[in-house]
Amino acid sequence: MRIRVTILAVVLLASLCAWASAHRLAQQAPPGTDAALRAGPSQPATESDLDARIKNFDYSQLADAVDAMPDSADRDYFGGVLANRSGHIDESIGLLNKVLPGLKSSRPDRASVALQTLADDYQKSFRYNDAIAAFEDLLHNFASQMDAIEKHGAEDDYQVTLLLRDAPPQTISFDGGIDLATDRTPALGTIETNLTVNGVTQSWILDTGANLSTVSASFAAKLGLRLSSGVAETQGATGAENKLRIAIMPEMKLGGATIRNVVLLVLDDASLNIPGGKKTSYQINAILGYPVLEALERITFTKDGHFLAGPDSPSGQSGARLYMDGLTPLLECEVENRKVLFSFDTGADASLLSVRYHRDFPDAFKGLRMKHYGMSGAGGAEKLSAYYLPQVQLGVGQTRAVLLKVPVVPAMGTDMDLRFGNLGRDLVDPYPSFTLDFESMRFLLGDQITAETK
Numbered sequence: 001m002r003i004r005v006t007i008l009a010v011v012l013l014a015s016l017c018a019w020a021s022a023h024r025l026a027q028q029a030p031p032g033t034d035a036a037l038r039a040g041p042s043q044p045a046t047e048s049d050l051d052a053r054i055k056n057f058d059y060s061q062l063a064d065a066v067d068a069m070p071d072s073a074d075r076d077y078f079g080g081v082l083a084n085r086s087g088h089i090d091e092s093i094g095l096l097n098k099v100l101p102g103l104k105s106s107r108p109d110r111a112s113v114a115l116q117t118l119a120d121d122y123q124k125s126f127r128y129n130d131a132i133a134a135f136e137d138l139l140h141n142f143a144s145q146m147d148a149i150e151k152h153g154a155e156d157d158y159q160v161t162l163l164l165r166d167a168p169p170q171t172i173s174f175d176g177g178i179d180l181a182t183d184r185t186p187a188l189g190t191i192e193t194n195l196t197v198n199g200v201t202q203s204w205i206l207d208t209g210a211n212l213s214t215v216s217a218s219f220a221a222k223l224g225l226r227l228s229s230g231v232a233e234t235q236g237a238t239g240a241e242n243k244l245r246i247a248i249m250p251e252m253k254l255g256g257a258t259i260r261n262v263v264l265l266v267l268d269d270a271s272l273n274i275p276g277g278k279k280t281s282y283q284i285n286a287i288l289g290y291p292v293l294e295a296l297e298r299i300t301f302t303k304d305g306h307f308l309a310g311p312d313s314p315s316g317q318s319g320a321r322l323y324m325d326g327l328t329p330l331l332e333c334e335v336e337n338r339k340v341l342f343s344f345d346t347g348a349d350a351s352l353l354s355v356r357y358h359r360d361f362p363d364a365f366k367g368l369r370m371k372h373y374g375m376s377g378a379g380g381a382e383k384l385s386a387y388y389l390p391q392v393q394l395g396v397g398q399t400r401a402v403l404l405k406v407p408v409v410p411a412m413g414t415d416m417d418l419r420f421g422n423l424g425r426d427l428v429d430p431y432p433s434f435t436l437d438f439e440s441m442r443f444l445l446g447d448q449i450t451a452e453t454k
Contacts, residue, residue: 092366096172112145126169159232163246172295176256176307187282188247209345210289211327214265242271300435316437319444348424353408
């Protein structure tokens with residue numbers, strides 16, 4: 001898991017020199033990749049294949065293999081990890097606690113994964129003290145089993161969770177429907193809605209890529225929030241680390257929903273000041289992140305400016321499958337007859353593909369040359385070189401989506417290197433609506449307005 005803020009603005013830097021050289025986008029397999037993962041259905045997966053499928057976000061294939069396994073401790077382990085990724089938190093906690101004592105002595109590599117997963121389960125259940133205990137067990141006894149990215153992420157997440165020791169759990173109640181008017185921020189194009197919290201009306205960005213709701217230090221002062229005395233760090237979209245404190249919002253109303261004890265990351269204003277060009281920037285003050293959005297059960301964004309949510313809002317059951325990587329939604333798409341996972345982030349204006357996409361679909365890059373590219377997010381900006389794919393076709397459930405001029409970046413040194421990229425608002429903007437259904441763990445696009453008719 002990796003707690004982070006992922007507001008992402010993409011800027012083409014045609015007049016600037018490339019910061020990253022082409023060799024950073026070499027076709028190097030991410031750690032843990034195994035050629036056996038390409039085995040056909042007639043070749044049963046070995047246990048090492050299943051471990052690699054966890055590592056490489058191949059959850060659809062993992063689910064098929066777990067369904068075929070007989071009852072055993074191994075099935076409980078893989079099933080517990082899969083339950084976490086599939087949004088079944090209580091099931092995951094039960095299965096992993098059942099097998100964890102045996103794993104600690106027999107399979108320390110799996111004990112590490114189980115503890116990382118349990119820490120995430122407890123955070124999602126707002127059992128912060130249990131999450132702290134899982135992190136401490138992981139970092140004190142199994143740190144050698146993690147790669148550098150995992151260890152860095154676990155250390156950051158542990159420091160954030162320490163600030164939540166003895167914090168009350170988030171709760172939600174409904175006394176009516178939710179239909180909020182939305183708009184786009186002029187500078188970034190992010191989806192926002194006006195909320196009145198603690199008597200202060202402010203535009204809040206609705207961001208599925210923000211692992212926790214986030215406010216600027218100056219806005220936290222306007223809200224009269226009490227900040228944690230301790231300080232931790234979180235990672236922005238560019239990989240930059242940002243100092244933060246924690247605050248608890250006692251109550252927040254969204255239409256007919258009342259959410260209590262909302263965790264807010266509080267970042268310095270400068271960390272949420274997003275560069276928009278050579279001389280312009282945009283100050284973000286408030287972001288509504290995943291834990292609040294997930295608590296609403298179903299959320300729908302419409303092109304004509306509505307945010308619908310709650311148990312009586314539209315269902316996405318017929319859509320594409322959703323999984324979770326910590327607090328980040330992952331969307332299963334079909335690329336060249338293969339099911340692969342991308343993170344999905346309404347805070348990103350454009351999609352961004354990863355070094356793994358380049359490695360796994362090399363034919364798409366024949367004849368292409370790298371160009372200048374820049375990205376900015378919480379914590380700063382970065383200049384890179386990237387390939388630009390003229391067109392990318394994605395099967396999203398029953399819908400065939402088309403992305404145009406999609407950048408493919410070098411290795412970023414984050415967990416995005418193991419996924420196939422991050423899908424932004426260019427995926428959903430051609431459609432009249434899109435729904436994230438956290439009850440059924442599905443994502444649904446509305447009727448397509450094709451690129452050719454725009």
